[in-house]
Amino acid sequence: MTTLISYEHYQQRINNFLAEKLDNLSINDPKLLEAMRYGLLIGGKRMRPYLAYITGEAISVDLNDIDAVAGSLECIHAYSLLHDDLPAMDDDDLRRGKPTCHKAFDEATAILAGDALQTLAFDILANHQFSTIHKVSSTPVQLKLVQQLVRAAGYQGMCGGQALDLAATNKSISLAELEVLHSLKTGALLEAAVLMPAECSELVTAEHKLILSQYAQLIGLAYQVQDDIIDLTSTEEELGKPVGSDVAANKSTYPALLGLQGAQDKAENLLQQALQALTRLPYNTQSLANFATFIVKRSR
């Protein structure tokens, strides 16, 4: 498996940051707080935070600012998993090899913990002490970050993508429809993970933002193609959840539409396009290139 220098370092960094956020909440309802902690801190690859950190590194943004970006993205991602796993949605019992939140607690608590984690995402952006390098004040940057997160998370982003995903269950959809679905459900947050760091810098041009955005959309799609491949070819132990669950749930997948070899070719092609996009940026993009490769070469 491809390894990434600094992945564990940034995982630790974001885990510490998020743990501190939860520790700073006063205890009103201990069970709800515990469920939020369970959803946010038990396991998780921290892909979105990692992407935000290495983008921040590449474009020379103070990593203190990226903490807020990464933390808010992970809160949105975690809330979406709590809700997606619910019986009324994907009805999953396991997540990351452990009982899903509604199994470990109960459905009502999992719903509320997801709700509170979404609010926490905006809390982090609005209340973080941003670095003092911003001219005069960081408020315009913070407001732009809220705007970016809104677009990535809401009806026009991740949440709308999940609705399309539910609508596509038990139904065959076209490759084009599958791509729209994934560009919203997964791509929007990954795109935010490169664009939000770019908002923290005054030096990233509109053209470079566009290239970063293309890179993120390409690896987002590659991630989903690879996810579908892994779901078919992995073992339950590697996956931390039952294999073949997409097929069992009657979801449209890339291997189903393209065949396994076709899906593998597509993942490789998306990777090459993502690497190509990076060559048009005037930064050290080695970590971003490694991350793209990691996404397609991972086996879990």
Place this chain on the structure above:
Amino acid sequence: MTTLISYEHYQQRINNFLAEKLDNLSINDPKLLEAMRYGLLIGGKRMRPYLAYITGEAISVDLNDIDAVAGSLECIHAYSLLHDDLPAMDDDDLRRGKPTCHKAFDEATAILAGDALQTLAFDILANHQFSTIHKVSSTPVQLKLVQQLVRAAGYQGMCGGQALDLAATNKSISLAELEVLHSLKTGALLEAAVLMPAECSELVTAEHKLILSQYAQLIGLAYQVQDDIIDLTSTEEELGKPVGSDVAANKSTYPALLGLQGAQDKAENLLQQALQALTRLPYNTQSLANFATFIVKRSR
């Protein structure tokens, strides 16, 4: 029943504002958008928007700015109703005399519509064109509004209150615990409905914000006491949902803790305290006084 001058006017204003927000969303998933519209626009007293508008009037804030405040508050309120009504939570089939969202659509869609409405609340605050009376730029005001909404809606506010409410079901709790529960579950958003307009003005002193906040907490509590009374004394037709549902759900209520007369006395006492608080403000607070009276005298 006490009537309020301008209530219908502001109901219409906020309904138009919210309808326009939904109309401006591109159609990704028509069903999800329809469920958001159902949750946000079908009925509802618009108490929080109304309170925001009359506060804005009292302290002379441009009502264009209050549109965003009122719209964001109503989105949070609507999302909380969609989730609270779910089978895993209060399991209500009727809301405002109509099928609840998960009955009219399905559970997954009601969960997602709630999620998307929460994001929409922050969308509205972050993307609204605020009035130009703010010095230099409205961004500091907008960021403060996001901070206020986060505090009112999240774990330390409404969402935490709902968790306490669930925890209190089938359990007897003290009057003090019931007040904490309601100050979070209902009080926090009503407090935001007076404090967010105050953030839009540069003239409201810290002392006056404190008085507005006390007023809002008092009427929030009075609202809950009166709600419990109505749940016991109203008819299903007046209520738009089955009467006695609190008792049926084994929830602690003010009439249960204080007796019906005791609860009525408490509501009256809270009203007098709220009216008293208003006399310490140097504004025309007639509408705020009428609203407090309306809350305690209403029969549905």
